[in-house]
Amino acid sequence: MIAGQESELILKLQQQIDASAGITFAEFMEQALYSPDDGYYTSKRTRIGKKGDFFTSSSVHSCFGQLIARQLEQMWRILGQDSFVVAEQGAGEGYLCLDILDALEKDFPEFYARLEYRLIELSPDNRHRQKQLLKSHLAAGRILWCELEDLKDMQGCIISNELIDAFPVHLIEKHAGELQEVYVVNGENGFAEELRPVSTALINEYFQRIGIEPAAGNRCEVNLAACDWMQRVAAVLGRGFVLTIDYGFLAEELYAPYRHTGTLLCYHQHQTNENPYQRVGLQDITAHVDFTSLQAVGCQYGLETLYFGQQYQFLMGLGFLEMLMEMECRETDPQKAQALRMNLKTLILPEGGMGESFKVLVQGKNISAPELLCAKRIQDIKIPPGSF
Template identity: 30%
Template sequence: MSSRLPEPGADERDHSERLLQHVRELIVSQGPLSFAQYMERCLYAPGLGYYSAGKAKFGEAGDFVTAPELGELFARCVANTLRPVLDALGDDADFLELGGGSGAFAEAVLKAFDTDGPMPRRYLILEPSADLRERQRERLAATLPPAVAARVAWLDRPPEQEWRGVLFANEVIDALPTTRFAIREGEVYEEHVALSGEGALLRVDRPADALVAGAVRHVERDLGEPFAEGYRSEVLPQLPYWMQAVAGTLTHGVMLFVDYGYVRREFYLPERRDGTLMAHYRHYAHSDPLWLPGLNDLTASVDFTALAEAGNSAGFGVAAYLPQSQFLIGSGLPQAFEDAYLQATDEAVRYRLAQEVKRLTMPDQMGERFQAMLLARGLDVLPLSTELLAADQGGRL
């Protein structure tokens, strides 16, 4: 691994070794793990995985910065777009956030709803990490008015009863355990993680099962040509099942996904022949997912065409798809910035606001790398702003 990465401390190395031993035991007992199984263990193994342990993950002290960590402008724009949906659905509309992170988004969006209304009946957070859940609980209890904080509840699983409202997911799809595939002599292989004779982790290819091979062949058919020999990338064959699980009971409302990724024909460009998999450690990105497992956030870019297909299969239609910069502008970012700027108490705050807007919207920052997709179901009228609808690029999907 490159020496440019920060040196982990002794406690970090000990933690990684415990997870590594867990992975070794799994491989010894059941054979090589698919890369998706390995990634799931690295991120979510209870008490050991990246999102399940106590290490700081978000913000300057963690490994990466998400849009809600930059300030409140992102959440205010999301509130602007989803407010008319909540208003149209009435008093029984809920807000469901998938993966609450540090709680920064929930804090900011609930403050926005509290100021301008309407307030969702309940603000639900589906958070698999007990550690993050506790951090969210403490943050919201300390920063929100008691009556607002009382609307927040945490879920262990998606709602099982039918409900109405909005579902929001920021940088969630990129963290779903991804399948890695490779093309060898025209056949589809799946990447696995095995052990060397010395007990070290190594990546190996094995013939893909019918589910993975079928998902890859579907992509090839949609692209109109087969992948080249040696091409390697990612695919999420479980995405339609995941979508049905998390959103199948949402009968009336809108889902908003924000993540980094591409439409399918850009995701699988010939020159992107080793996929999009990345590891993130202390604000450094690298390409070795086997390096100190448990200390890195492992992610893959999102195929937004696949996300649209999964939404369609669950009964939703694509309402809008556009880069984050255009989504935020169409959601009132100029006015939100102006209001915050005028209320700022000193030049340092105004400078931070300007930097926040740049990071959210500049093409070389989050503005073009991140995309927003709105999916809707059960609404007679789609209450989205004309600016947002005018910027829609759904035809690119």
């Protein structure tokens, strides 16, 4: 963009702000990410991978999807090996879907033949990318795109990876004992912030539900869209599971007093920054997920928490180490074997990796409390000595 020439998206936002005398940050973020045609997720661009702005676990290695396929197959057996829907919302490029379906076709053909994979995707650009990547499974009649509400009474599993961190969030601060909300206004030098009373009582209810209040002077995010989503998911699922993977914390840690400025972060070409008012529509904006609220809302609407853990525990339980060893053994070039090991470790390492910051939540509806494969304890995993 030439200096002084504003993008259409910025002009639209400025008009919206003028018309409403200021908009909440959540409304600003919604437009920046999802404005039809020119939002970050709706425009034509490469977002995920080396040439994009960030990596996701499913873009790191197909082993992520292969391990999740094992968990889905066990869920299918728990539900009686009947027809089974996997509904993935926010599939990005479609890597996870591809890796799951490839693995099921190869290792569990009976399940593959009975499976209906449904993709729920808001971005037309991503839907197009998914159709390109998933051609073979599309031709095999396994995949359809739909809306969440089309799946009413479904039996199976609703799955997402890094969906909820991409929902618009309200920015909240507490001053003089009162919750206040960040509004975006048109300032002299571009977008500016103003603190006002909260836009909806749902924000107070949100903190009452988790029994926590932000510390005085701190800023934090409230993801009301996540609570709404959880309620809709619970309403749609007839019997089965919800498998949610994302970075985040339980509320106590997310709203801990030492977290002064919250977790809002922008991604552009693999660099992070904390300024959502620059590169509007050209950079991703995200916030960490509150897994306490997800569980509490789920529970309110009939979803019982079956598993909650860190991504490394989840993947280890599903056989990550054994899979890594098998892959390494098959690789005859030592340099390639080393590269493979480094790549896969990204999925489980705590620092600089995705192992600890990412959490996995499995909820169930109308099932008893099954012993899930992913819940296998690390001390029960048998690794031959000297393997690492």
